[in-house]
Amino acid sequence: MEARIVIMDEPTAALSRKEIDDLFRIVERLKRQGKAVLFISHKFDELYEIAENFVVFRDGKAVGHGRLRETPQAEIVRLMVGRDIKDVFPKAKVDIGPLVLSVEGYCHPTEFRDISFELRRGEILGVYGLIGAGRSELCQSLFGVTHPSAGRLVLEGQPVSFRSPKDAIAAGIVYVPEERGRHGLALPMPIFQNMSLPSLRKTSRAGFLQAANELALARTYAERLDLRAAALSVPVGTLSGGNQQKVVIGKWLATQPKVIILDEPTKGIDIGSKAAVHGFISELASQGLSIIMVSSELPEVLGMSDRIMVMHEGLQAGIFDRNEATAEILVRAATGNA
Structure with missing residues (x-):
């Protein structure tokens, strides 16, 4: 369709690693052709591999943006969750029973x-x-x-x-x-x-x-x-x-x-x-x-x-x-x- 903007919403959710690699090669080719790609994902390794810039949404609002290369993963997690990364796994201390x-x-x-x-x-x-x-x-x-x-x-x-x-x-x-x-x-x-x-x-x-x-x-x-x-x-x-x-x-x-x-x-x-x-x-x-x-x-x-x-x-x-x-x-x- 000769699109200038391609939106990919969780495109790797059901793909194998080989298929993901194939998709990323296609994305790189689109970028070289001057296309803009909006890549929606919650997988950090994919975002850091394929994207240059990021925008974080939480509860329907944009809460942060920047260059991925300049932003540590912990900061993006904090933006997404609204709390520090150490609080992502809120495991309570429980007395194990019988x-x-x-x-x-x-x-x-x-x-x-x-x-x-x-x-x-x-x-x-x-x-x-x-x-x-x-x-x-x-x-x-x-x-x-x-x-x-x-x-x-x-x-x-x-x-x-x-x-x-x-x-x-x-x-x-x-x-x-x-x-x-x-x-x-x-x-x-x-x-x-x-x-x-x-x-x-x-x-x-x-x-x-x-x-x-x-x-x-x-x-x-x-x-x-x-x-x-x-x-x-x-x-x-x-x-x-x-x-x-x-x-x-x-x-x-x-x-x-x-x-x-x-x-x-x-x-x-x-x-x-x-x-x-x-x-x-x-x-x-x-x-x-x-x-x-x-x-x-x-x-x-x-x-x-x-x-x-x-x-x-x-x-x-x-x-x-x-x-x-x-x-x-x-x-x-x-x-x-x-």
């Missing part, structure tokens, strides 16, 4: 094997590994999506097995998926109906849904999560990524679970929303909820976890306490060089 979940010798025919760990009340167990390590597959099996070939689960002292996610939910284990738009939400439906989906018995009377009860339930968790939306009746697909994630978390909290599995909880959301999600995860742990948090981001898993389990090619490469874990240790374990 054992809640025990996973013993857990195996899947094709995805993982010999996974064993314990999860205690109020604990955040981080799960780190490279793509293909089997992290999400493990989470889905714990939630009853797939069935293990060996091993057992013990929940609050009682052996359990799940034929389906329905059984896991009834037992008190819930799962926030990595792909919230595909697997966690009904995007055309309003917020309040998404929030009440797993709790229809609570919001029904004599087999009939009560809209007032659905709205009341949704309002409770929308306020608790500081959900930003014009109304609870708007389609959830109109919300930002961060607010969509709050809806997914809210609908599972309404079931009053014992264990919540968060698979890449801040994937695809801006750093300000990430800070809000991190704060809420820490709050949940302080209230006694047991949390399994899968993350590909080293700062997140190091900043939020009490212990970190590392996976490598379907195997458990190690479990590290918060005080001993470093980026180097985790990466070596995740790449099979521990």
Whole structure:
């Protein structure tokens, strides 16, 4: 179209590293041709690689601008979040309670094997590994999506097995998926109906849904999560990524679970929303909820976890306490060089 200005909104969100490199070559060619490129991203490495100037937006307002080469990353984080970088991971100190979940010798025919760990009340167990390590597959099996070939689960002292996610939910284990738009939400439906989906018995009377009860339930968790939306009746697909994630978390909290599995909880959301999600995860742990948090981001898993389990090619490469874990240790374990 011979455009003079090209706007790219999160263009690398679903691309591999090779595809990102190809895209950046195209961007450089456009720049040499005199085109102007507006590149929207929350990934710092991309911004520093492809851009010369930056503008930071927060809550709908431009809060800072400048030359990337002259601006340290910590300053951009401060502008985006409205606080210092050391406050991005607001991990509260929690007294870890009794054992809640025990996973013993857990195996899947094709995805993982010999996974064993314990999860205690109020604990955040981080799960780190490279793509293909089997992290999400493990989470889905714990939630009853797939069935293990060996091993057992013990929940609050009682052996359990799940034929389906329905059984896991009834037992008190819930799962926030990595792909919230595909697997966690009904995007055309309003917020309040998404929030009440797993709790229809609570919001029904004599087999009939009560809209007032659905709205009341949704309002409770929308306020608790500081959900930003014009109304609870708007389609959830109109919300930002961060607010969509709050809806997914809210609908599972309404079931009053014992264990919540968060698979890449801040994937695809801006750093300000990430800070809000991190704060809420820490709050949940302080209230006694047991949390399994899968993350590909080293700062997140190091900043939020009490212990970190590392996976490598379907195997458990190690479990590290918060005080001993470093980026180097985790990466070596995740790449099979521990």
